Amino acid sequence: MKISTDEGNVIVEFIGVLVALVVPITIIASASVSISQAYLATEVASRAASRAFVISNTEINARKHAYAVSKVAMQDHGAFDNSVVTKISCSNSPCLSPSGYVTVTVQRQVSLALPAPFGSRKILVKASSTSVVDELG
């Protein structure tokens, strides 16, 4: 009985190991980068929007500015789709009452770039920022 040798299999095994290791790591890294980027975008957008809201002179303008700033900030980070939702909540009524708190929450559905067998996966990334309305502004 002849025992088969392992000679010549190194390249095949190396490619096998590389594919088995590198492909999942690449997929996970890609998904992580997408989520991190979306998180950064929502964080920046919510912070800028809440600041834009509290420095406005009227509530109508404040809402317009907040939504516009949020949209521009998200577009700066490559989010041109309609999956971005901006919500504004205030601690006092009217919203621009001195020393009142305004919280802007920006959320976005992020599609993860996964291989076809895994299907389409979406993750909701959300960030909120609170700003205080100037008393003396």
Place this chain on the structure above:
Amino acid sequence: MNWVKGLKLKSLRAEDGTILLFGIGLAVAGLMVLTASVNVAAMWSTRNYLDGIADGAALAGAQAVDANSIYVNGLESTLVLSDPLARIRVEQYVIESGARKQVSNFKVKSVRVTGRSIIVTVQAQPKLPFGYLLPESHPLVVSAAKAINKVQ
């Protein structure tokens, strides 16, 4: 010269099967890189969140104008911030923003009021998915922000 030939053959033969070791080494290295990246990303996102909280808290604290100094010195003098009032404003902001629910062990490390400016330093512990692999299992993330009241 035969011994050289024999040595070469022997050393070549000795490398048989090392691909498995190489694969295990590569897998361990890959996992280490992956876990380190996840931990760093978690720390970075905590830091980013704390930056926003420190910034907002400093802006809230910068509203704490010392009214007594206006009564004593009049409106002609420069407005200064009240240290106790600024601390209250910072605390109110922290409660309102819900920072303590968002990150673990959140703490306002210091509030320093100097004339018209305020520096707020906050700290928290990031939630690390693979924290047990780090030399220090409970690292602290610290962030500071400064705000100046420029109202004349």
